[in-house]
Amino acid sequence: MSAPGLLIAAPRSSSGKTTVALALMRALTRRGLRVRAAKCGPDYIDPAFHQAATGRPSFNLDSFAMVPPLLDTLARATTADADLVIAEGSMGLFDGVRAAESRTGANADIAARYGWPVVLVVDVSGAAQSAAAVALGCRLYDPRVTIAGVILNKVASARHRRLVEAGMARAGLPVLGALMRDAQLVLPERHLGLVQAGETADLEARLDRLADLAAAGIDLDAVVAAAAGAVPDVRGALPPPPGQRIAVARDAAFSFLYPHLETGWRMAGAELIPFSPLEDEPPSSDCDVCWLPGGYPELYAGRLAGAATFLEGLRVFARTRPIHGECGGYMVLGRSLEDAEGVTHPMADLLPVATSYHRRKLHLGYRVARLSGDGLLGRRGTRLIGHEFHYASELSPSAPEPDALAHVTDAEGSDLGFAGHRVGTVSGSFFHLIAQDPA
Template sequence: MSLSPQTPGLLIAAPASGTGKTTVMLGLLAALRERGLQVQPFKNGPDYIDPAFHRAASGRWSFNLDTWAMPEAMLDGMLAVAEGADLVLAEGSMGLFDGVAAPGATGNGASADLAARMGWPVVLVIDASGQAQTAAAVALGLARFRPEVTVAGVILNRIASPRHEALVRTGMAEAGITVLGVLPKRAGIAMPERHLGLVQAEEQPALQALIAEAAALMREGVDLDALLAAATTGAKSAPEQKIIPPGQRIALARDAAFSFVYPHLLHGWRAAGAEVLPFSPLGDEAPDPLADVCWLPGGYPELHGATLAQADRFRNGLRAFAETKPVHGECGGYMAMGEAIVDKDGNRHRMAGLLGLVTSFEKRKMHLGYRCATLAQTIPGHAAGSLLRGHEFHYSTILSQPDAQLANVTDATGAPVEETGSTRLQPGGGLSTGTFFHLIAPAP
């Protein structure tokens, strides 16, 4: 299955983070859905929170597209999920041209790389607060920076008054930049934030009301017909690349503490015929003993330390499972496999004890960036010696890491990273492994 060449696309981007891209993206998805259009959302880069919001607004699963981590065949093959859609709408990350210094599998991870590869014109969300005609200089600079990146127009955000709008429009007209929409300041639909960025979609009790308000804002302020007319077809089309699942039956931790798993992995596992069996550690549920493997994704276990420490059925069930079967954890899941987590107040909470890892959030230290890992030990789905690409983002500090090193890990520039992951063989022969990075794709 591949993307029809008749499916047009756009990429929503901005000069920087914090301009209102996500609000605009959600509002457009919902407003176009109200028109009866099927819109396939994507997210540039390794963000694992925005796709859940996209799904709530569009009614379709949203997937990450990452030019640094994904090889060409995987990147192009991911477009197969847009089969039957009327429009592709991708949300950029950070500023339009912001990526890592060293290129990766297909590019440097910038939104511009994705737009150029897929042939999608860019709609810029310009935060015009605190400026007037100067906003046009910013837009013009972005439009001319790379010839292979086409800027279709701008949506002006946080416009304070009709006079402010007139001044900004004047500048855009002089620069030859099309204005596709004008949005007033409206703090009521600002997305709440947490220490790892936006809160998760399932944690936002008024999510549908927020999306409805954002859609109304787009209907009032954006020329949706002009926006649709600006979309163009991309030339890329490829068969969907197969993803090797970690097992035939996968017990997957899934709740507010463990939810950071990339949608393309779940989609790929299921497409390969694997069965995903979710369970909730916070609900004191154990992994299905009939599963072949247990996968603990990242999330916020440090916010639920006391609950997890008291979840005896989960802990005992996980330990029994791990005796003879593989268990793998990523970031928060890795921490939950360890001996303990120390929360921000200095309270120590007992974890599963499959690994000796002890982590602390008492003194926050940010760990952020792409990761390359050469496995020294097998993990579910990937043999020793495999080269994997992923992304790490957390604020924990390692207090103890006594187990064997899982991998040699470097950042995007090739510099060594101390967080190497851990591996331990259990007495019954089961293998427990964990990493701080979230797997995106194997290297070609």
């Protein structure tokens, strides 16, 4: 038997899903329940908050980027040794790409696949009874999905709550609770989302405050009773490691490495050896691979440029062993990085790449990559699924096919050309790897 689950979703982004999900996770954990969390879609920040709230790891579940065996394996691992699974959605409940049903990347795919009822978070600021019409539309839009009830967020007053509840009653939607409008509930953000869990001041106190509000304003017994569903007993292979001993950059500038990748690497017997570029640490000389994840190097460009031991350590490592950089890691492997103020800082100069955060442009979406040559990510022709989410611009020319990392399309097959670079043992791109696609 797998633990029952719930999906915390919303009609749109910025409705308060993370606030409500963390409040429920911490409140139910404090009750003694073994709560496991998951994040729907490509998000590398929220799982760390989930782990802080529950004390247990949180995996991403992505119906577009993950083939069903991998998806079920991660979902099954999430239900292990748990009393309840709370999955947090991303964007709106039905927002995804145009693809075959159940493979759109939408939160609804996950709820439908595992029979997890949806608790709909509705931001009622600026609306009263009309909020019920939106919630009713969510209940009727997809017959695969069950709406267990709604939690009202940003309620202005007791009168406002009564009006909203009247509309929900007319629509036949149970109200499981409400949170009042309170600016102190908002977690600090920056350009890629929430400030990371490890950097959020007084995180434990904030989580306990959310749990207190959930206990006071949400019917926790009703929430637990609404949980349902089951996950198939599948134990497939997780993504293989790129090496045996992997030097992984890990600090405030480099932290965007998906939990399921780390878990898969360790389960395959690999060792992850962390080092901090911000502390001017080089990759360990006894590792056979170096991995620079994404993160926020643009916020620390001057400090990284002055980390001479780190930069020289990368160059020495690259003479004999492979290095791969994703997004922020790719930027640091390049020749230069222009910060928000327009100041250009020299980087490792291992790839012919110049990037700029001063000339900002949002790049966001799934990416399907076909590798141009053999390397850490696989053999030439291997098909990978991932995504991009960054504001940095690439000022240098794109690499031609022999020197590019991969040929890339978006989720709907639109050709985006060649992306990234490969020079000797060093490779990188703005592409964040999620999974290999056997197609």
